[in-house]
């Protein structure tokens with residue numbers, strides 16, 4: 364899908380929404396968290412919560428996917444002011460790529476410095492098991508290969524430069540911190556590091572597609588996150604992202620397995636507590652964007 368870019372999601376619209384939120388929110392957030400499918404429980408870790416349904420936020424898209432509640436939750440996490448998207452937007456919902464990434468620009472305009480993204484993904488790497496958590500170290504932007512990139516259209520220098528670098532998209536210190544915290548919590552056996560590939564969805568991949576993506580170097584496949592990462596990096600925010608491996612991608616013609624959304628949500632629920640613990644401990648160690656207690 365290649366919708367026309369629109370001024371509806373430009374700087375002025377984002378600024379108006381950010382100002383509206385700051386007027387009504389209890390905190391000015393420094394950390395922005397995006398919950399993947401079935402991972403909305405991450406928002407429950409915020410104390411002194413105030414939430415807004417997406418339908419009441421000016422200019423905001425509406426969530427249409429089961430497992431994405433559609434609420435923006437503000438609160439404190441271990442004393443750090445945070446905002447959490449309990450539900451994200453996907454290309455396959457019919458929104459333009461600019462619209463689905465608009466909340467990330469709103470994060471920026473509210474003062475967010477670090478974005479933590481989570482998603483549910485299919486495991487392509489044969490060593491991965493259902494329930495593994497993959498720290499994303501890099502991505503493959505398949506829709507981008509076909510010209511569908513959230514930065515297409517006129518560049519607005521108030522957000523960032525025309526040609527942003529993506530070879531440093533995923534913050535190395537945050538990745539190190541995740542490994543360290545994961546170790547301390549006894550999560551090392553299910554903590555991996557790998558490459559996430561985004562596709563448009565909503566159909567799950569064919570066997571041939573999974574085999575191809577694996578050969579191209581992808582460890583996990585999903586339908587989100589990368590567009591948000593590109594927009595966050597464009598505007599200079601630090602990015603950390605995690606994939607929960609909710610299912611094994613089917614790579615074998617003799618397999619009876621079939622990818623399905625119910626399994627995705629169920630795995631999310633099963634790993635939810637550990638993900639909350641991992642993310643909240645990481646946030647508690649983030650004393651300042653460039654200052655960690657490793």
Ligand SMILES: O=P(O)(O)O[C@@H]1C[C@H](O)[C@@H](CO)O1
Pocket residue numbers: 398399400401428451453481482483484564585586587588623624627
């Ligand atoms: O928002 P995420 O990427 O976690 O959602 C994944 C991709 C599809 O939206 C859905 C498929 O089950 O989960």
